[in-house]
Amino acid sequence: MNYTTQMDAAKKGIITPEIRKVAEKENIQIELLRERVAKGTVAIPANKNHKSLNPEGIGEGLRTKINVNLGISKDCCDVEKEFDKVKLAIDMKAEAIMDLSCYGKTEEFRKKLIDYSPAIIGTVPMYDAVGFYDKELKDLTADDLFRVVEKHAQDGVDFMTIHAGMNLETADIFKRNPRLGGIVSRGGSILYAWMELNGQENPFFEQYDRLLNICQEYDVTLSLGDACRPGAIEDSTDPSQIKELMTLGELTKRAWEKNVQVMIEGPGHMAINEIQANMMLEKKLCHGAPFYVLGPIVTDVAPGYDHITSAIGGAIAAANGADFLCYVTPAEHLRLPDIDDMKEGIIASKIAAHAGDIGKGIKGAxxxxxxxxxxxxxxxxxxxxxxxxxxxxxxxxxxxxxxxxxxxxxxxxxxxxxxxxxxxxxxxxxxxxxxxx
Structure with missing residues (x-):
């Protein structure tokens, strides 16, 4: 029987090699895992073109996974040094790597990463668009943006962060409710700026079905980005964040109708007493979709130690339902992390993930x-x-x-x-x- 995506197969009762492998790793019944993939509460990011992938499941009843961010920038564009970080992340058994490259030979680095890595690979195509076309932001067209998304999908990227919830309505909410920290999401701020410069709706929201068609063709998991994630604890759980989350819930259901797997990205900086409620809100508003959080960072005053502030928040988040933690290093807010920063960040994130698994009763934790x-x-x-x-x-x-x-x-x-x-x-x-x- 043919299938287009992991979710499509699961809905048809098919046990894919990826579902079988994840069930073995997690010591979970295959049929139970299949049901959760079909329902959308578990995602198995597995692009058809990522041949070196050792698949992982993210979501309900599974171990909390961690993601490592890396990639070349204009100020730090040594490809070989950045690839040393890839090797470290894999040696330390990080389940996912996000290539956030935004300058130079991004395609060369991305393809090398995908060929080499057994870990899940994620990207933010919006970061790549300006350099890919050598155009200023205002001059990029909707077609330009979708071509970059399709190129990443063809290359074998397993999940992509797309800020489809930053639409004109969300932008109006943001304008009417001033923040202490503004919009701190890099991809979200770029899209917001594009909308303001061109006076147009977000193409990823306006042409969402076009995006879903690309994801379906290559089995790319859609990581719905949080453009309005708080970058200061004062801004957490504010109207902008909640409005966007509501929109992401609607977009999740539309993706599932096309058998596209979804993860929801979340905060961000957040006071420690708000974390539990935010985990509940995401699961409720986004229909149990896997939740991917950056931290949360529980205090704004510890640059140089944000691997600790995020591990505190990450452990609480995971214990209350977060499924996927994005690591934070001591270099957060200060510079691109080096190898030592990476190691500290990975260890802190692994501690948080494991502590969370104990809290939510994951089998064997x-x-x-x-x-x-x-x-x-x-x-x-x-x-x-x-x-x-x-x-x-x-x-x-x-x-x-x-x-x-x-x-x-x-x-x-x-x-x-x-x-x-x-x-x-x-x-x-x-x-x-x-x-x-």
Whole structure:
């Protein structure tokens, strides 16, 4: 039986190789996964032209996935250095990579990335449009924008961020409700500017069926972008954000009618006490579609530490239903991240995702922690290292400061609670000041 997309196959009762693979990875019943893909609450981004893909599922009942942003810019356009980041992201088992390249040989970098990467690949075609045509923003036509989308789809991009919810109505809401931080989405701001400069409706909203036809042909998952995501905690959950989210919910249903998979992108900067409500709103307004969040970053005052502020928000978001976390590095708001920044961001995001999985009861999530707890109780350092989210750092820290009693660490030495409880529970003597018997 023929099918056009993963969703089309799932609706027809077909178990695709991608559905089978994801079911094995997630230890979930194949039929249950198929039902969720058919319903739209799980997406399996898998472009027909991405031949090196090792598929992942994003959504209801599955592990929280993480995305790594990278790509060349005018100020940092070393392709080889940027590809070193690709290799690191894959080595660290990030499930997705977004190529946000916006200058120079974007096509060359994108094709190399797709050929190499087993991870899901995403892009924002709007970033590429100005450079692709060597035209100023005002001079780009709707046809120009759609040709870039189709080129990315042909190249094998698995999911694309398209800011289709930034329409004239949303723009009017934004104008009537001034923000402290304005519009901070790069793609959203570019589209808003294009609309203002040309006095026209957003082509991706106005010709939405044309966009869906491209996605359907190549099985591109549509990541409906949040042009009005808050860039300051003061702006979160405001009329612009909620109006756009309502529009995205309507666009989600239209995409599903054409068997196009959808993810919804979300905040952004957000006060910690608003995160739970925002997760509920997205799931309600967007009919349970997978939710992809940047952070949320829970305070605006920590440049250099935004991998921490986002991990705090990401853990809360994931525990309350977010399905996909975009990593944030210490370089956020400051510069393009380097390799060390990337590693810090990936680790922070993986911690947040795993903490969220424990909170929402994902099958098997606690087992990892329970194994670590057992190893700690046994003072089995080798097993602890193997279970670490970052084995290299854990080993380096321990080896930099070794205790007299090799079973303990230099924090407590022979006063180690675990050491002494193990001994006393075994009926042994505890020597703290002298050598053991």
């Amino acid at each position: 606690r087992e990892w922690d329970n194994k670590m707890s057992k190893a700690r109780n046994n003072l089995d350092w080798e097993e602890m290292f193997k279970l670490c989210i970052d084995e290299e750092k854990a080993r380096r820290y321990r080896e930099s400061s070794m205790p007299e009693d090799e079973k303990t660490c230099t924090m407590c030495g022979k006063m180690c609670a675990v050491r002494n409880m193990n001994k006393v529970m075994e009926g042994k003597n505890i020597n703290i000041l002298r050598e053991d018997d």
